[in-house]
Amino acid sequence: MSSxxxxxKPGKRATVxxxxxxxGVSRGTVSRVLNGGYVSATARAAIERAIREVGYVxxxxxxxxxxxxxxxxxxxxxxxxxxxxxxxxxxxIMLGANATLSAADYQMVNLVVDSERDTARITRYLNxxxxxxxxxxxxRSHDPxxxxxxxxxxxxxxxxxxxxxxPEIPYVGIDNLTSAEEITRRLVATGRRRIGMIAAAVDRDxxxxxxxxxxxxxxxxxxxxxxAEVPLYDFACGAKxxxxxxxxxxxxxxxxxxxxxxxxxxxxxxxxxGRNVPADVGVVGFDDSSWATRTRPNLSTVHQPADDIGxxxxxxxxxxxxxxxxxxxxxxxxSPIVWRASA
Numbered sequence: 001m002s003s004x005x006x007x008x009k010p011g012k013r014a015t016v017x018x019x020x021x022x023x024g025v026s027r028g029t030v031s032r033v034l035n036g037g038y039v040s041a042t043a044r045a046a047i048e049r050a051i052r053e054v055g056y057v058x059x060x061x062x063x064x065x066x067x068x069x070x071x072x073x074x075x076x077x078x079x080x081x082x083x084x085x086x087x088x089x090x091x092x093i094m095l096g097a098n099a100t101l102s103a104a105d106y107q108m109v110n111l112v113v114d115s116e117r118d119t120a121r122i123t124r125y126l127n128x129x130x131x132x133x134x135x136x137x138x139x140r141s142h143d144p145x146x147x148x149x150x151x152x153x154x155x156x157x158x159x160x161x162x163x164x165x166x167p168e169i170p171y172v173g174i175d176n177l178t179s180a181e182e183i184t185r186r187l188v189a190t191g192r193r194r195i196g197m198i199a200a201a202v203d204r205d206x207x208x209x210x211x212x213x214x215x216x217x218x219x220x221x222x223x224x225x226x227x228a229e230v231p232l233y234d235f236a237c238g239a240k241x242x243x244x245x246x247x248x249x250x251x252x253x254x255x256x257x258x259x260x261x262x263x264x265x266x267x268x269x270x271x272x273x274g275r276n277v278p279a280d281v282g283v284v285g286f287d288d289s290s291w292a293t294r295t296r297p298n299l300s301t302v303h304q305p306a307d308d309i310g311x312x313x314x315x316x317x318x319x320x321x322x323x324x325x326x327x328x329x330x331x332x333x334x335s336p337i338v339w340r341a342s343a
Contacts, residue, residue, distance in 0.1 A: 073134065074126065083234055087234070098310075109130075126154060127152065133156055133321055135313045136149065138160065141164050170316045172333070180212070180286070182217075194251055195255070237265065246273055259287050260285040284301060286304070287302065288301045289306070303335055
């Protein structure tokens with residue numbers, strides 16, 4: 001209703017003045033209710049009733065402009081667009097982060113960096129104040145985004161730990177090195193002796209650490225000719241890497257794939273080559289994503305708690321926005337082995 005008691009005209013946005021007139025109170029009293037201040041129970045009831053009557057909707061954009069807040073958090077993924085859609089691990093991290101942000105009444109803005117042009121565009125976006133903070137996934141060492149976020153002092157959290165990450169920026173992830181070492185030792189314990197690795201994304205801390213863990217687990221069994229490096233954690237790279245290993249060593253009997261998607265590609269390449277998994281070649285992966293139960297046989301792998309990682313990263317950003325101190329620079333979550341039938 002308007003101040004005369006008539007309904008607002010179509011297209012006319014109800015205002016604080018309309019609420020005050022309908023409730024019979026001052027505009028200041030209405031403002032205190034809208035901003036969480038104290039008023040009497042009688043006045044509050046009258047104002048809440050008037051809000052429903054006049055159809056008042058808060059102007060969040062104007063309120064955020066005054067508060068210099070956007071109520072949005074950027075979710076920045078430094079991967080090709082195709083991998084963003086294909087990788088269930090990224091999807092799990094995103095959903096975990098979104099659930100935490102939504103509960104705090106924040107909107108998540110997805111930003112995918114796939115080129116230098118994307119980096120420049122997103123740098124301008126972050127500088128423009130369109131988000132209050134950022135969650136960054138899959139950053140490589142020396143990535144420009146690290147410098148941008150550090151220079152802006154933007155409340156943020158990284159998923160993973162690039163080597164040149166600013167000391168004051170927190171991160172959340174898992175112990176990739178130890179997890180890779182443990183599952184490789186489990187593979188060795190099945191009796192495999194010619195064991196190779198399809199090492200993906202070694203320009204990232206996760207890929208580099210998984211390769212280091214594999215090397216440490218094998219000790220004298222390690223053969224650097226049985227390392228096939230591929231650029232991405234995806235199915236096609238896994239198939240290509242497996243074909244490379246078969247060319248180098250036809251008698252290979254064990255493979256550690258740097259992700260479940262890579263392992264799925266490797267199993268397909270082995271099938272095409274007439275090799276049986278696990279009778280001829282034992283295969284293990286990493287992530288415990290939906291790929292692990294889509295392969296035949298189901299994949300032995302390392303469980304990465306993607307939802308929890310996303311939730312923790314979002315919580316780190318929100319705590320910074322509330323002015324809280326984060327005691328730990330980094331948080332590592334448990335990543336147990338899940339043993340199935342592929343090895």
